[in-house]
Amino acid sequence: MVDVPSDVLVAVPPAEVGEVDLYHPKSWWTRYVFSQDAKVIAIQYSITAMSIGMVALVLSWLMRLQLGFPGTFSFIDPSQYLQFITMHGMIMVIYLLTALFLGGFGNYLIPLMLGARDMVFPYVNMVSYWIYLLAVLVLLSTFFVPGGPTGGGWTLYPPQAILSGSPGQEAGIILMLVSLILFIIGFTMGGLNYVVTVLQGRTRGMTLMRMPLTVWGIFTATVMALLAFPALFVASVMLLLDRIFGTSFFMPTLVEMGQLTKYGGGSPLLFQHLFWFFGHPEVYIVALPAFGMVSDLISTHARKNIFGYRMMVWALVAIGALSFVVWAHHMYVSGMNPYFGFFFATTTLIIAIPTAIKVYNWTLTLWRGDIHLTIPMLFALAFIITFVNGGLTGLFLGNVVVDVPLSDTMFVVAHFHMVMGIAPIMVVFGAIYHWYPKVTGRMLNETLGRFHFWVTFLGAYAIFFPMHYLGLLGMPRRYHDIGETAFIPASAHDLNAFMSIAALIVGFAQLVFVFNMIRSLFKGKEAGGNPWNATTLEWQTPQTPPAHGNWGKELPVVYRWAYEYSVPGAERDYSPQNQPPAGLVAQGVHS
Amino acid sequence: MGVALILLLVAVGSVVFHFLSPWWWTPIASNWRYIDDTITMTFWITGAVFVAIVAFMAYCVVRFRHTEGRQAAYQPENKKLEWWLTVGTAIGVGAMLAPGLLVWNQFVTVPADVTEIEVMGQQWRWSYRLPGKDGRLGTTDTRNVSADNPLGLNPNDPNGQDDVVIESGDLHLPIGKPVKVLLRSIDVLHDFYVPEFRAKMDMVPGSVTYFWFTPTRTGTFDVLCAELCGVAHAQMRSTVVVEEEGKYRAWLEKQQTFAELHGQHAIIKATYKVGPE
Numbered sequence: 001m002v003d004v005p006s007d008v009l010v011a012v013p014p015a016e017v018g019e020v021d022l023y024h025p026k027s028w029w030t031r032y033v034f035s036q037d038a039k040v041i042a043i044q045y046s047i048t049a050m051s052i053g054m055v056a057l058v059l060s061w062l063m064r065l066q067l068g069f070p071g072t073f074s075f076i077d078p079s080q081y082l083q084f085i086t087m088h089g090m091i092m093v094i095y096l097l098t099a100l101f102l103g104g105f106g107n108y109l110i111p112l113m114l115g116a117r118d119m120v121f122p123y124v125n126m127v128s129y130w131i132y133l134l135a136v137l138v139l140l141s142t143f144f145v146p147g148g149p150t151g152g153g154w155t156l157y158p159p160q161a162i163l164s165g166s167p168g169q170e171a172g173i174i175l176m177l178v179s180l181i182l183f184i185i186g187f188t189m190g191g192l193n194y195v196v197t198v199l200q201g202r203t204r205g206m207t208l209m210r211m212p213l214t215v216w217g218i219f220t221a222t223v224m225a226l227l228a229f230p231a232l233f234v235a236s237v238m239l240l241l242d243r244i245f246g247t248s249f250f251m252p253t254l255v256e257m258g259q260l261t262k263y264g265g266g267s268p269l270l271f272q273h274l275f276w277f278f279g280h281p282e283v284y285i286v287a288l289p290a291f292g293m294v295s296d297l298i299s300t301h302a303r304k305n306i307f308g309y310r311m312m313v314w315a316l317v318a319i320g321a322l323s324f325v326v327w328a329h330h331m332y333v334s335g336m337n338p339y340f341g342f343f344f345a346t347t348t349l350i351i352a353i354p355t356a357i358k359v360y361n362w363t364l365t366l367w368r369g370d371i372h373l374t375i376p377m378l379f380a381l382a383f384i385i386t387f388v389n390g391g392l393t394g395l396f397l398g399n400v401v402v403d404v405p406l407s408d409t410m411f412v413v414a415h416f417h418m419v420m421g422i423a424p425i426m427v428v429f430g431a432i433y434h435w436y437p438k439v440t441g442r443m444l445n446e447t448l449g450r451f452h453f454w455v456t457f458l459g460a461y462a463i464f465f466p467m468h469y470l471g472l473l474g475m476p477r478r479y480h481d482i483g484e485t486a487f488i489p490a491s492a493h494d495l496n497a498f499m500s501i502a503a504l505i506v507g508f509a510q511l512v513f514v515f516n517m518i519r520s521l522f523k524g525k526e527a528g529g530n531p532w533n534a535t536t537l538e539w540q541t542p543q544t545p546p547a548h549g550n551w552g553k554e555l556p557v558v559y560r561w562a563y564e565y566s567v568p569g570a571e572r573d574y575s576p577q578n579q580p581p582a583g584l585v586a587q588g589v590h591s
Numbered sequence: 592m593g594v595a596l597i598l599l600l601v602a603v604g605s606v607v608f609h610f611l612s613p614w615w616w617t618p619i620a621s622n623w624r625y626i627d628d629t630i631t632m633t634f635w636i637t638g639a640v641f642v643a644i645v646a647f648m649a650y651c652v653v654r655f656r657h658t659e660g661r662q663a664a665y666q667p668e669n670k671k672l673e674w675w676l677t678v679g680t681a682i683g684v685g686a687m688l689a690p691g692l693l694v695w696n697q698f699v700t701v702p703a704d705v706t707e708i709e710v711m712g713q714q715w716r717w718s719y720r721l722p723g724k725d726g727r728l729g730t731t732d733t734r735n736v737s738a739d740n741p742l743g744l745n746p747n748d749p750n751g752q753d754d755v756v757i758e759s760g761d762l763h764l765p766i767g768k769p770v771k772v773l774l775r776s777i778d779v780l781h782d783f784y785v786p787e788f789r790a791k792m793d794m795v796p797g798s799v800t801y802f803w804f805t806p807t808r809t810g811t812f813d814v815l816c817a818e819l820c821g822v823a824h825a826q827m828r829s830t831v832v833v834e835e836e837g838k839y840r841a842w843l844e845k846q847q848t849f850a851e852l853h854g855q856h857a858i859i860k861a862t863y864k865v866g867p868e
Contacts, residue, residue, distance in 0.1 A: 079822045153819045159796060160779035165714045165821030252797025253733045255713070255777045260734060268780060268795055302655075304663035308673055333782065333817075335774070335793045335800035338699040342692060349688045356680040357673065363644060364672075366651035368664035373594055373656065381594075381648060385601060388644050392637035395684075399691035401698055402629050404802075405616075405789040408782060408817040458601075465605055469614035472630075474786030476817050479825040485813045487617040487786060495614065566663035573662065 012205040012557050022117050022549055034130075036122035037548055038107040041129050043439070045103030048129075049096050052136050054514075056091035059084045061507055068500025070481040079167040081480035082151030086168075087142075089154030090176070093282065094183060095136055097424060101289035102187065102225065103132060105431060106194050106218045108439065112538035113215050115203025115556045115578070117549045119193045128193070131186030138179040145171040153478060155279070158250040158271050162243040164257060174243060177236045184229045184236075194222040203537075205558030209313070210577065212536045212562040213306060216313050217292020220320040221285045227324070228281035235274035242266070272334055276327040283420055284323040288316055290427040291358055294383050296562075297430050298362055300534045301377035302369030303573050305563035308361040315354035322351040332403045341400040348398035352391070359388055370566060370573070374532075375449040379430030382457040383423050390419025393468060408478075411471025414464050422460045429456070429513070436517070437531050441544050442524030448516040452509050459506035463499045470495065533574050536562050540576050592656075595649040602645035606638060620787035620812060620833065622769075622805040625694040627789070633687055640683070698790070701803045705771040710762070711742055712774070712781030712794050715823035717814060718742055719762045723753025723848055733777045733796070739859075743777060744849050752850040755843065761830040762814075765839040769805040782817035785831055793818050806833040 025031035035041060063084050066076045076084075107125065111118050119125045142149035150168030152161030160166045162173055198211070198219045211219075238249040242263075250271040251263035299306045306312060328336065328344040362384055371377065393415040397403045406412065429452070436444050470492060475482055482488060530539040542552045556578040564575040619627060655661070709720040709728055720742060722728045729744050729751015736743035741758060744751040764770060774783055774794035784791040787810070792802040814829035834842070847855075 078825065082819075082822065082824075151822070157780060157819070160714075160819065160821050163779065163821070165779065165823075167822060252795075254779070254796045255733060255736050257714070260736070267797065302663060303657075305665060305667055307666065308668045310668060311673055333792050335795040335798065338695075341695055341699070345692060345695070346688065349684045352684050353677065353680050357677060359644065360673075360676050363648055363651065364669075366648060366655065368666070369651070369655045370657050370661045370663040371652060371655050373652070378594070381598065381652070384648060385598065385645055388641055389605075392641055395637060395687060396630065396633050399629065399633065399687055401626055401691055401695040402633065404698070404791060405626060405786070407791075408784070458597075461601060466608065466612075466614070469612050472616045473614050474617055474784075474815075476784065476815055476825075478819045481825055483825065483828075485815075486811065487813060489613065491613055563667070565665070567665050 012559065015204055015555075019117075019555070023122055024548070034126060036118070036126045038111050038119045038122070038125060039439075039546065041125055042104050042107035044129050045099055045107060045132065046105075048133055048136060049100040049104055050514075052091055052140070053096035053100075054510075055140070056088045056096060057507060057510060059088040059091075061504060063088065064500040064503040066480055068497040076480070078480045079151060080148075082153070082478070083149045083167050083172075085478060086151050086154055086156075087139075087149050091139070092421065093154065093286065094180070095139065097286045097420070097428075098187070098225075098282070099132060100428060101286060101424075102194065102218060102222060103129065103190055105214075105289060105293065106190070106222070108435070109214055109538060110194055110197055110218060111201070112438075112541065112546065112550060113212050113536055114198065114201060115206055115537050115551070115558060116197060116201040117551065117555070120197045120201050121189075121193050124189045125193050128186045128189035131182055131189070135179045135182035135186060138175055138182060142168065142172040142175045142179075145175065147172055150176045155275060156239065157275075158239060158242065158266075158268055159252070159254055159263075162239065162251075163254075174240065177240045177243075180236045181233060181240075184233045187225060187229060191222045191226045194218060195226065203555045203558060206537075206577075209310070210558055210561045213292040213295035213309070213312055213316075214289070214536075215292065216316050217289045217295075220316045221288040224281045224288070224320050224323065225285050228278045228285070230278075231274045232278035232282075235271055235278070238274075239271065269331075269334060269336055272331050272336075273328070276330045277324075279330065280327040281320075281323045283416075284319060286420055286424055288320065290383070290424040291316065293431050294380050294427045295362065295365075296534075296536065297376045297380040297427070297434055298365050299563055299565060300434070300532050301374050301380070302366055302371045303565045304365055304369040305565055306361065307364040307367075308357075309561070309563060311357055312361055315357050318354040319351060322347060322354070326351055326398075329398050329400070329403070332400050333407050345398060345400040349395065352395060352398075355391060359384065359391075374433075375444075375446070375453055376430040376434040376532075378450075378453050379426045379433065379457075382453070383426040383430065386418055386426060386457075386461065387423035389465070390415060390417075390423055394419060405474070406471055408476055409471035410467050410475045410477055413477045414467035414471060417464045417467075422464065425460075426457065429453070432517070434532065435538075436520070437527030437544075438538055438541075439545055440521055440524070441527055442520050443527050443531065444520045444524060445516050448512055452513045452516065455509035456506055456513075459502050459509065463502045463506065466495055467499065530576075533572070535560070535564055535574050535576050537577050540578055592653060595652040598645055598652065599649040602642050602649075606642060609634070609638070617786050619789060620785075620806060620808045620810060621789055622807055623698075623789040625697070629687075629691050629694055632690065636683060636687060698802070701771050701801070702769050705769045705803055707771045707773055708762075708764075709773045709775060710783045710794070712776045712783065712816065712820075712827070713778050714821050715816075715827040716759060717762075717783070717827070717829040718759070719757040720744075720849075721755040721757075721843070721846075723755055725750060725753055728773070729754050729849070731775065736777055739853060742849075744853075746853065752848065754849045755846045756849050756852055757846060758852070761811075761832050763832045763834060763839055763842045764806050765836050766806050766809055766833050769803060771801055771803040774800045774802075779820045780818045781820050781827070784815045784817035785812045786815070787812045788831075791817060809833050809835065 147170035150172040241247040248266035251266040253264040529544040711718045727750040729748040776794040816827040
């Protein structure tokens with residue numbers, strides 16, 4: 001299955017269809033604002049996602065100030081605390097991570113890595129971004145409406161999320177649901193683009209098994225998104241109807257602040273099943289692009305093919321498929337039929353197997369490699385450590401009876417931050433340091449980068465690793481103040497204070513990173529077209545940054561898989577995918 | 592070299608932290624010691640895996656660090672190695688799942704000799720109900736909830752008349768007697784969580800959920816709500832007192848039944864009604 005250059009003429013099939021005319025922008029507005037070019041759209045998605053991510057980061061500082069020093073900051077009351085955690089969670093999971101991985105990295109890298117000029121539906125692609133932006137603006141508007149944003153937790157469980165005992169019942173919850181509905185519409189459009197481009201838009205010679213794992217990761221995640229988001233869509237619509245029109249999809253007979261309401265007959269558990277049928281695949285939608293990208297980072301910077309490429313592809317697909325049958329591990333103590341626990345614990349622990357295979361293969365790529373400790377490589381190493389840590393604590397929570405004391409404690413918060421917050425963010429940073437030179441033509445500053453790496457990695461680990469132990473103690477989550485208890489020692493409060501200080505320091509390091517990204521646009525070292533000597537197609541463009549249409553007059557033709565690093569007997573320690581085998585003249589697109 | 596050292600320190604430091612940390616679970620007060628045992632075993636397995644993987648990574652970073660003239664090996668795959676790693680992982684996963692499911696089976700199998708009690712959650716306090724001398728809890732309905740019937744008992748159900756109702760006091764339990772905790776809510780999701788008991792479950796308005804346990808040591812324990820239920824979620828507290836049989840009986844004698852309380856509420860209502868017309 002490995003491509004090895006041979007003397008025999010390598011037959012690359014002719015193109016199946018003639019090239020479609022690419023749309024060309026005619027004005028400043030259609031070139032830079034309402035652009036249909038996937039690269040511009042990618043940057044728009046990325047800047048919007050990172051900006052809203054900064055809002056969520058600031059919210060996390062406020063949360064940590066409250067948890068570390070309860071009672072000190074009188075402007076943070078219990079109601080606001082719940083609003084902070086809800087907005088922080090929703091923004092980070094959906095509006096930052098999903099948007100950045102799929103809309104940002106997906107749009108930029110998929111066409112380039114596949115040798116295409118753009119996505120197959122450029123106009124729909126453009127519309128998808130503006131819908132995403134609208135969704136973000138609707139979400140932000142909740143800070144300014146009467147009652148403020150919803151404080152129902154990012155999980156938005158009814159009945160509490162739409163009743164008066166929770167903050168944001170007046171308007172915040174309505175706008176949150178509207179924003180989610182808009183987001184899903186936009187991402188369905190974008191998702192169709194990524195899936196069809198991968199299936200139909202590849203250049204000659206680019207078979208599915210020659211695609212870099214970055215594309216496999218984003219592609220699998222997108223297929224999952226198209227199947228999972230509808231569950232959130234219907235749940236949001238139904239919850240909106242319950243809130244606005246008094247329907248009872250999720251609302252049983254209940255008393256609200258002493259008054260019997262008109263609700264009746266609905267099931268709160270139905271919402272949880274719908275939410276988590278979306279919610280569990282969602283966390284893998286965030287993880288799988290990270291898995292794919294980190295494979296390419298490790299491979300490039302260790303000058304070694306990714307170990308076990310076929311298994312890596314299989315594992316991505318298996319994880320994607322299995323992720324749809326584990327959702328109720330979020331509901332072990334929900335009051336659902338306890339016998340479901342047997343089934344979901346089994347499937348949850350089974351999904352650990354393909355995930356572990358990926359971890360082994362990343363480390364086996366390092367084995368006998370030629371490891372350059374560049375900043376992308378450092379972030380990749382940090383990813384492995386934090387992902388293994390977070391994945392292993394998932395085995396605690398997945399084992400149903402172990403989850404009983406640990407659910408809804410800080411153990412869960414520590415777990416999902418480690419595995420979904422820190423690990424994929426390590427990949428985001430590594431990927432930015434890695435691909436920034438292609439997007440801008442300049443390198444990011446090394447010194448600032450190394451400072452950013454060490455403070456972020458060690459600082460974030462210092463926040464979330466000890467947090468597991470607060471959960472073991474029995475400290476619940478979503479508490480603005482644990483207050484007086486008989487069983488929590490005073491030292492736990494010291495630990496909370498330590499974690500808060502660490503959080504502020506890590507937060508500061510992110511400002512340094514933003515400064516680096518902006519400064520390097522003007523002062524960064526010139527990168528050239530392929531500063532990392534990488535094999536994949538995006539590094540082989542005639543211009544850097546790539547011009548509109550990416551490839552000039554002729555599309556590239558692919559002769560090799562994506563990982564020809566350090567091939568014995570080869571001229572250099574890397575062979576680009578479009579480099580023809582020895583003795584063969586480079587083929588153009590004409591057949 | 593420095594990088595590898597720091598990576599190794601992260602792993603080793605985590606292990607050291609684990610053993611030195613003063614933050615560990617609170618001493619157990621129920622029969623669910625098996626949950627603690629499963630957690631301990633999981634820590635051993637996952638701890639070993641974590642250290643092994645990070646140590647291997649650190650070794651690679653040292654041994655295969657780029658130097659002038661180094662060339663990486665070219666090894667697309669190794670089917671045998673990948674097969675053995677898969678099998679080994681499956682065995683490790685099975686080693687954690689099997690005991691876990693055995694204990695879960697115990698968790699969902701309620702013994703025959705339990706006493707049923709009820710915990711009712713609402714925004715934002717806990718109430719309790721014990722079966723009275725007839726040993727049966729009466730039926731309830733959220734629509735019955737009112738100022739003089741805050742737990743919503745069905746006034747026409749004779750079984751409910753002698754139910755002991757604790758509207759805002761502590762729950763007491765006799766040591767050593769298995770108890771099935773029936774959980775009910777009249778408004779939103781809550782979760783009755785006593786860390787020392789380990790067992791807990793959400794209460795869902797519109798249905799009755801449960802868990803069972805046996806208190807194994809006397810003491811006074813905090814009750815916390817473990818499912819977000821609105822702005823005062825963190826203040827929804829109560830206390831459980833586990834005591835010897837004798838002291839428990841003495842406490843039980845002093846509690847009021849539904850009939851007494853309902854009667855009292857009715858008398859207070861009647862008193863207010865008969866006033867200056």
